[in-house]
Amino acid sequence: MKITAQAAERHVLAITVDNEAGILAKIAGLFTARGYNIDSLTVADISTDHAVSRITIVTNGPPAVIDQIHAQLERLVPVHKVVDLTEAGPHVERELALVKVAGTGEKRVEALRLADIFRAKPVDTTTESFIFEITGAPEKIDSFVGLMRELGLVEVGRTGIVGMMRGAEGA
Incomplete structure (x- = not known):
């Protein structure tokens, strides 16, 4: 049986998180520890009470790796929601x-x-x-x-x- 490598795809992830000290480091650490690359990273406060932020990450990887990243991000406690804009539709x-x-x-x-x-x-x-x-x-x-x-x-x-x-x- 021949195993073929899946091609890397570019994905844009929108992550809604509690605006607390260290959350960005946790998310970046998740990528670093697993050898995933972050091509672009932006963060913005999105709530009037400054309690919630949105992190946008652009990364590359085969579908299985992107699915793993998505699952691991959702397991982090201060993460409310992870949306793969690339998969979700027109953006x-x-x-x-x-x-x-x-x-x-x-x-x-x-x-x-x-x-x-x-x-x-x-x-x-x-x-x-x-x-x-x-x-x-x-x-x-x-x-x-x-x-x-x-x-x-x-x-x-x-x-x-x-x-x-x-x-x-x-x-």
Whole structure:
């Protein structure tokens, strides 16, 4: 009998947790201890009384590994809910980045032209540089950063991915 390895798939997990000290370390430790990689991680307080947070994690793995991650996360006491947005259906993903580009002359003009095409907004400018704010799908940001490399990219800061299910229901 031939055993074939399952292909790794990208998954976006939305985890609702009690907002308590150490929960992020517990979740990150769960991934680390089992050799799972976290590609992106964001955390936001989502309740008016600051008691609940939402953690969004992007990870890769074959379906069996993703199922195991999901089950282990649900066993953690401060975890209320784990939703695999990738499996649950249509969802929206966005990321924010700040991109610093230095240049003069034609490179400066081209950086502004490309920023306009990508709907990146200059949030800081000097005579030698710009800092652009760009939001969108990770692929859009990757493309913008790739083009800015040729025009004098200095620095990039990215927030990580956040995601939500489409429609009226919450994750």
